Amino acid sequence: MGGFTHFNEQGRARMVDISDKHETARIAVAETSIFVNKEIYENIQNGTMAKGDVLSVAQVAGIMAAKNTSQLIPMCHPLALTGVDIRFDWHVKADTYQLKIKASVKTKGNTGVEMEALTSVSATALTIYDMCKAVDKGMVIGETYLVEKNGGKNGDYKR
Numbered sequence: 001m002g003g004f005t006h007f008n009e010q011g012r013a014r015m016v017d018i019s020d021k022h023e024t025a026r027i028a029v030a031e032t033s034i035f036v037n038k039e040i041y042e043n044i045q046n047g048t049m050a051k052g053d054v055l056s057v058a059q060v061a062g063i064m065a066a067k068n069t070s071q072l073i074p075m076c077h078p079l080a081l082t083g084v085d086i087r088f089d090w091h092v093k094a095d096t097y098q099l100k101i102k103a104s105v106k107t108k109g110n111t112g113v114e115m116e117a118l119t120s121v122s123a124t125a126l127t128i129y130d131m132c133k134a135v136d137k138g139m140v141i142g143e144t145y146l147v148e149k150n151g152g153k154n155g156d157y158k159r
Contacts (some may be wrong), residue, residue, distance in 0.1 A: 006075050012134050015075050021110040026151035030117035033091075033100045033142035034125045040132045040139070041090070041097040051131045055088055058101075058127040062086045065123030066116040076115050082106045084116075088123055101125055102147070112152050116146060 008014045036044075043049040050097060051057075063084045070078040083106040090099040103120035105113040125141045148158040 007083050008129045013074070018110040021153065022107060023110055026107050026109060026149070027104065028047065028113040028149040029102060029104045029147040030114070030116040030145065031100060031102045031120045031126050031147050032144040033098050034128050035140045036097050036099065036128075036132060037110065037136050037138070038095065038097060040135050041092070043135065044078060044099075044132075045090075050134065054128055054131045057131060058124045059086045061127035062101075062103055062120040064123035066103065066113075066120040068072040069116045069119040072119060073115050077111050079109055079113060079116065080109050080110070081113065081116065082108060084120060086120065087127060098142070099128070101128075112149055114146055114149050117149075118146065 005016050006013060040049075044054045047053060063086065065072075066084045067081060070076040083104070085104045087102045087104075089100040089102070091100060101121045101124050103117050103124065105117040105120060107113050107116075122144055127143075129139050129141065146157070146159065148156070150156045
């Protein structure tokens with residue numbers, strides 16, 4: 001099983017030892033989106049969704065998800081995050097209502113925060129779906145991807 005970092009000599013799963021890696025400032029930004037109908041868009045914008053302030057609840061869910069990524073993704077290390085910021089940007093064209101969700105996650109440590117950023121935007125979108133599904137179950141969560149990351153031995157990445 002040589003060459004696979006998440007397997008030991010017996011071919012069994014393991015969490016990679018990062019104790020020899022240098023501590024550096026790490027930042028990752030991820031993005032996803034959710035497509036909603038006009039009624040949901042208007043309810044979110046006007047603060048009239050029956051379950052409450054959708055975007056505020058979704059932001060808290062995204063922050064909690066980033067903080068708990070190691071409990072969801074088996075080989076992720078628990079990290080002391082130094083910051084999580086979630087932003088929303090509506091894109092409205094004709095009858096298309098797309099809410100872009102972007103999460104920036106920071107830490108100072110031995111491993112990156114890409115998975116935390118990706119988990120954050122995913123949980124944010126799922127929370128929006130959950131809070132709006134009574135109005136329309138046809139919402140679509142869009143592509144989820146890493147926008148950029150900084151820090152670490154593999155250097156910086158920008159999509």
